[in-house]
Amino acid sequence: xxxxxxxxxxxxxxxxxxxxxxxxxxxxxxxxxxxxxxxxxxxxxxxxxxxxxxxxxxxxxxxxxxxxxxxxxxxxxxxxxxxxxxxxxxxxxxxxxxxxxxxxxxxxxxxxxxxxxxxxxxxxxxxxxxxxxxxxxxxxxxxxxxxxxxxxxxxxxxxxxxxxxxxxxxxxxxxxxxxxxxxxxxxxxxxxxxxxxxxxxxxxxxxxxxxxxxxxxxxxxxxxxxxxxxxxxxxxxxxxxxxxxxxxxxxxxxxxxxxxxxxxxxxxxxxxxxxxxxxxxxxxxxxxxxxxxxxxxxxxxxxxxxxxxxxxxxxxxxxxxxxxxxxxxxxxxxxxxxxxxxxxxxxxxxxxxxxxxxx
Amino acid sequence: xxxxxxxxxxxxxxxxxxxxxxxxxxxxxxxxxxxxxxxxxxxxxxxxxxxxxxxxxxxxxxxxxxxxxxxxxxxxxxxxxxxxxxxxxxxxxxxxxxxxxxxxxxxxxxxxxxxxxxxxxxxxxxxxxxxxxxxxxxxxxxxxxxxxxxxxxxxxxxxxxxxxxxxxxxxxxxxxxxxxxxxxxxxxxxxxxxxxxxxxxxxxxxxxxxxxxxxxxxxxxxxxxxxxxxxxxxxxxxxxxxxxxxxxxxxxxxxxxxxxxxxxxxxxxxxxxxxxxxxxxxxxxxxxxxxxxxxxxxxxxxxxxxx
Numbered sequence: 299x300x301x302x303x304x305x306x307x308x309x310x311x312x313x314x315x316x317x318x319x320x321x322x323x324x325x326x327x328x329x330x331x332x333x334x335x336x337x338x339x340x341x342x343x344x345x346x347x348x349x350x351x352x353x354x355x356x357x358x359x360x361x362x363x364x365x366x367x368x369x370x371x372x373x374x375x376x377x378x379x380x381x382x383x384x385x386x387x388x389x390x391x392x393x394x395x396x397x398x399x400x401x402x403x404x405x406x407x408x409x410x411x412x413x414x415x416x417x418x419x420x421x422x423x424x425x426x427x428x429x430x431x432x433x434x435x436x437x438x439x440x441x442x443x444x445x446x447x448x449x450x451x452x453x454x455x456x457x458x459x460x461x462x463x464x465x466x467x468x469x470x471x472x473x474x475x476x477x478x479x480x481x482x483x484x485x486x487x488x489x490x491x492x493x494x495x496x497x498x499x500x501x502x503x504x505x506x507x508x509x510x511x512x513x514x515x516x517x518x519x520x521x522x523x524x525x526x527x528x529x530x531x532x533x534x535x536x537x538x539x540x541x542x543x544x545x546x547x548x549x550x551x552x553x554x555x556x557x558x559x560x561x562x563x564x565x566x567x568x569x570x571x572x573x574x575x576x577x578x579x580x581x582x583x584x585x586x587x588x589x590x591x592x593x594x595x596x597x598x599x600x601x602x603x604x605x606x607x608x609x610x611x612x613x614x615x616x617x618x619x620x621x622x623x624x625x626x627x628x629x630x631x632x633x634x635x636x637x638x639x640x641x642x643x644x645x646x647x648x649x650x651x652x653x654x655x656x657x
Numbered sequence: 658x659x660x661x662x663x664x665x666x667x668x669x670x671x672x673x674x675x676x677x678x679x680x681x682x683x684x685x686x687x688x689x690x691x692x693x694x695x696x697x698x699x700x701x702x703x704x705x706x707x708x709x710x711x712x713x714x715x716x717x718x719x720x721x722x723x724x725x726x727x728x729x730x731x732x733x734x735x736x737x738x739x740x741x742x743x744x745x746x747x748x749x750x751x752x753x754x755x756x757x758x759x760x761x762x763x764x765x766x767x768x769x770x771x772x773x774x775x776x777x778x779x780x781x782x783x784x785x786x787x788x789x790x791x792x793x794x795x796x797x798x799x800x801x802x803x804x805x806x807x808x809x810x811x812x813x814x815x816x817x818x819x820x821x822x823x824x825x826x827x828x829x830x831x832x833x834x835x836x837x838x839x840x841x842x843x844x845x846x847x848x849x850x851x852x853x854x855x856x857x858x859x860x861x862x863x864x865x866x867x868x869x870x871x872x873x874x875x876x877x878x879x880x881x882x883x884x885x886x887x888x889x890x891x892x893x894x895x896x897x898x899x900x901x902x903x904x905x906x907x908x909x910x911x912x913x914x915x916x917x918x919x920x921x922x923x924x925x926x927x928x929x930x931x932x933x934x935x936x937x938x939x940x941x942x943x944x945x946x947x948x949x950x951x952x953x954x955x956x957x958x959x960x961x962x963x964x
Contacts, residue, residue, distance in 0.1 A: 335765065335876035337772045367877060452919065485918045486926045492880045493871045494675075495911070501671050502915040506662045517878075518773070519871045526778075541773050656926040 326388070326567050328352060328559075329381035330364040331374060333393035334491040340516035340536040341490065341553070342366065345392045345415075348555030355560045359567070370395025378403040382410045388566045390559065391415065393490070394459050400424060411571050413562060416461050418642050422573055427558060430579030431461065432468035432641070433609045434551035435512075436616040437587055437602050438533050441549060442510040443473030443480050444598045445531050452503030453484045454496060454513040454520055458655050460644045462514050467648045468616045469512055472605075474650055482651055483508055493519035504530055511546075521547055531593075538588040549602070550588030557583065577638065581610040617641065622649035663916050666796040669909075673797075673804055674870060676908025678703070678862040678879075680807050682886035683893070683900045684814055685858025690890055691818065692851040693831035693955035697753030698738055699859050700883025701760020706731040706860025707867035708764040711874045714776045720868050723776075724803070724861055731860020732853045734760060739852040743845045746959050761877065771874045778872045779803060803865050808901070810858075815897040827851065831953035834960040844960050859883065885937075892940055894951035903940075907933050 330349050334342040349362050363386065365377045374396050381389050382403060388411045391400045397417035404412045404424045412424045420426055442451050451473060455462050466484060473480045483506065485499045496515045500523035503511060510531045513520045518539050524530035524546040532542065534550025558576065565571040578584035587606050590599045608614035619630030624647040630636060647655060682699050689696050710727030714720045738756050741747045779801040787798040818824040827847060830837045834844045866882070867874055885907060893899035914929035922929075944950060 337765065337768065337876040339773050339875060483919045483921065485915055487915075488926075491875075491877075493873075493875050493878045494678075494866055494880060494882070495915075497871050498671070498675055498912055499915045499919075502912065502919045505664060505667045505671065506916070506919045508919075517875050518873060519875075522775070522871055522873050525775075541775065653921050654923075 325359060325361045326356070326563060327384075327386045328360060328362045328563055328566075329378075329386035329389040330362065331368050331377055331381070331389065331391045331393075331396060332364060332366040333368060333370065333395070334516050335366050336364070338491055338516045339518045339539065340534075342392070342516065343537050344553045345390070345555055348559040351556035352559045352563050356563065356567075360563060368396075371399070375399040375403055378412075379406070382407040386410060388413065388563060388571075394457070394461060411562075411566055418460075420573055420575060425562070425572075425574045425576070427574075427576040428461070429553055429584040430577060430616075431551055431553075431585060432464040433579045433616050434585050434587055435465040435468040436472045436609065437605055438512055438549065438551070439469035439472030440476055440605060441533075441590070441594060441598060441602055442469065442512065442531070443475065443477035444601075445548070445594065446473075446477065446480060446510045448507045448509045449477065449479045449481060450506070450508045451480060451482050451510045451512065452500070452506075452508030453482055454499045454503070454511065454515050455484055455486050456490050456514050457488060458486065458657065460642060463647070463655060464641060464644050465512075465514055466651065467644065470651050471617070471621065471648055484651075484653055486656055487515055489515065491516045493517040496520050497523045500524060518542065534588050540588065543589075544591030545593040547591070548593050549590045552586040552588050554584055554586055577642075579609065580606060581612060623647070624649055624651055662920050666792050668912060668916055669796045670800070672905060672909040672912045673800060675912050676904045677804050677807050678865045678870065679882050679886045679889060679907060680811070680901060680904035681862035681865065682859045682883060683889040683904055684807070684810060684897065685855035685862075686886055686890050687893070687895060687897060687900055688814060688818075688827070688858075689851050689855035690956055691831045691895060691953055692827055692848045693834055693953050693958060693960075694742065694848050694852060695749045695753065695957040696735065696738055696756070696852060696855055697750060697887065698735070698756025698760065698883075699855075699886050700879060700881065701757035701763075702731040702734050702856050702859035703760070703863035703866075703883045703886075704764040704877070704879045705734050705760045705767075706863030707879060708768045708771065708863075708874060710860070710864025711776055711867040712767065712771055714864075714868050715771065715774055718777050720777050720779045723868055724864050727860040727864030728857040729860070731858070731863065732856040734763075735852045735856025735859070736849075738856075739849045742959070743848055743852075746961060749957050749959070757883070765876045768874050768876060772876075774874065776868055776872050776874075779869050801869055803861070803869060811897050811901045818897065828953070831955055834955050834958070838960070838962060844962075848960075859886075862886070888937060888941075891950070891952075892937060892944070894944060895953065896951070903937075906936065910936055 332342040336346040368374045368377050390413045392415045394416045400412050400414045401419050414426050416428045417426050470482050487499050497519040500520035504527045513535050521532050521542040524532045532546040534547050536553050538550045538552050615635035617636035619634040620632045621630040623629045706727035709730035710723040713726040714723030741752050742749050784798040788794040830847050838844050889903040892903045910933040
C-alpha cells in the first residue's frame with residue numbers, strides 16, 4: 299500500500315512538472331495556473347476563455363502557456379517556478395489556495411509580474427484581483443427566496459474562505475428579505491471540483507427537502523442532479539451553464555476575466571504594470587448575471603433585473619444594514635454598508651444562518 | 658440537529674449508487690490481482706471507459722451500447738498493459754502508472770467535443786413485487802440495472818473463484834506461476850484474460866459515473882476513484898464479498914457525511930470529511946495486525962517460461 303501511494307504521488311508530480319516550455323523572449327509570455335481542467339464548464343473554463351481572449355487580442359505579440367488541474371499547495375509552487383524559469387513575464391494564478399505559493403515564488407523572481415485571483419496578499423510584483431461575486435449571490439438569493447416552496451435552500455460550499463462565506467451571507471440576506479421562513483442547508487464539499495461528490499451533495503440536499511440548490515463548486519454535476527429530480531431550481535456558477543436552462547438552471551453568475559487579462563498584459567508590454575488590488579463587480583462587467591429564464595415568474599424577474607441595475611450603478615450595496623452577526627451582535631447599522639476590508643476577510647455568518655463555519 | 662430529515666431508505670439507496678463505480682472497478686482489479694498481476698492503471702481505464710461510454714451513449718442514444726463500448730475500451734487499454742507486462746516483461750508498477758497517465762490524457766483528448774452535453778441515462782428498473790415492499794422496496798429494489806449487475810457480478814466472481822476449476826486454476830497462477838506452468842497451464846494466457854476482465858470492469862465503472870451518477874462528461878471526473886478501488890482490494894483481503902462491503906462502506910460514509918451536514922449535525926465537518934479515509938486506514942491496520950493479508954503469493958512478480 300505504502301509503495302503504491304508513494305509511486306502514485308511521484309508519478310503525479312512528474313506529470314505536473316513534465317511540461318516543457320519553449321524559450322525565446324521576443325514575445326510577451328503570459329502564464330496561467332488553473333486549479334481545475336479547462337473543460338470543467340465553470341471556474342477554470344472562464345479563466346481559460348480570458349486567456350484565449352488575450353491571445354486573440356494581441357495575436358503574434360503574445361505567447362500564453364497554461365497548466366491545468368494544479369493542486370493548491372507545494373505542487374503549485376513548482377509549476378509557477380517552472381513558468382518563471384521558462385521566461386514568463388506575467389503569471390496569473392487563479393485560485394485562492396495559490397496565495398502563499400504565489401508570494402513565495404514572486405519573492406524569488408522580482409522581474410516577473412504575478413497576479414493572484416481572489417486572495418489578499420500583495421507584494422511589489424504581486425497584484426491581487428477578484429470579482430464581487432457576492433453581488434451576483436444577492437440576485438440569486440432574491441430569486442431563491444421567491445421560488446422555494448419548501449423554504450429550504452441547499453448550498454454546496456467548497457472551502458471555508460472569505461469569498462465563499464460572503465456568497466452564503468449575501469444569498470441568505472436577500473432570500474430572507476423576501477421570504478422570512480427560508481432556511482439554508484450548507485454542505486461543505488471541501489473541493490472545488492469533484493463531479494461525483496458534488497452530485498452526491500446535491501442529492502443529499504434534495505432528499506432532505508431542498509428545492510433550490512446554490513453551488514460554489516465548479517462542475518455542472520449539481521445541475522444534472524437537480525434536473526433528474528425534476529422540481530429543483532439551480533443557478534450556473536462561474537460560467538453560464540446554459541445547457542441546463544431554462545430549467546433547472548434559471549440564471550447564473552458569469553465571471554468575465556477577459557478585459558482584465560488584456561489590460562494587465564498591455565500594462566506589462568508598456569512597462570506601466572504596477573502592483574494593484576482590483577475588486578470589480580457587476581458595474582465594471584467582471585461579474586455578469588446570465589439570462590434569467592422564463593421559469594422565473596415575470597414579477598420576480600423584474601425585481602431581480604432592478605436589483606442588478608441598482609448594484610451596477612452603485613445605488614445599492616449587497617451588504618446594507620441593519621445586519622446582525624450570527625451571534626446576534628450588531629454588525630451594520632440601518633443604512634450602513636459594509637467596507638471592503640471587512641468583506642475581504644469575512645469569517646462570520648449573518649444572523650439567521652444555522653450551523654457553524656468549519657475552521 | 659434534525660436527523661429526522663434523513664430518510665434511511667433514501668440514504669441506503671444513494672449509498673448503493675455512490676458505491677457502484679468503486680465496486681465494479683475493485684472487483685475487476687481483484688480478479689487481476691488473484692492471478693498475480695498488479696495493475697495500477699485502474700484510474701486510467703475507468704476514465705477512458707467513462708468518456709468512451711459517454712460518447713457512444715450520446716451518439717447512439719443508447720446507454721446500454723455505451724456501457725458495452727466502455728467495457729470494450731477499458732479492456733482494449735488493459736490489453737496494452739497485458740502485452741507490455743506479460744510478453745515484454747515490463748515492470749508492472751511502472752506500466753500500470755503509465756496506463757493511468759495515458760488514460761487521463763486520452764480521455765481529455767476524446768472528451769473535448771463532449772463537454773457540456775447531456776447523455777441519455779439508464780432508467781430505473783423497478784423489480785416487480787419486490788419494489789412494492791415498504792421501505793425495503795425503494796431502498797434495495799428500485800435501482801438502475803447496473804447496480805443489480807454489479808452485485809450479481811460479485812456473486813458470480815465469488816462462485817467462480819471458490820467452486821469452479823477455472824477459479825482454482827486462476828488462483829493457482831496467482832499463488833505460484835511456476836507450479837501452474839509446470840502443471841501445463843498457460844500462465845500468460847490466463848493472466849491476459851484476467852487483465853482484460855479487469856479492464857472491462859474498470860470501463861463499466863467509469864461509464865457508470867459518466868452515464869448514471871453524474872451524468873455528463875467533465876475532464877478528470879473519476880477524481881481518484883480508481884485509487885480507492887485499488888485500496889479496497891487490499892482492504893477486502895482479496896475476497897469478493899468483502900470488496901462489496903468495503904465499497905459500500907466507503908460509499909456509505911461519503912454519502913452519510915454529506916447527509917449529516919445537510920441535516921445540520923453538530924459534528925465537526927473536518928472529521929466527517931475524513932471519516933471514509935480514516936475508516937479505510939483503520940481497517941487496513943486491523944487486517945495487517947492479524948498478519949496474514951491473503952495476498953496472492955506471486956503478486957507483482959514477472960513470469961517467463963524460461964526462468
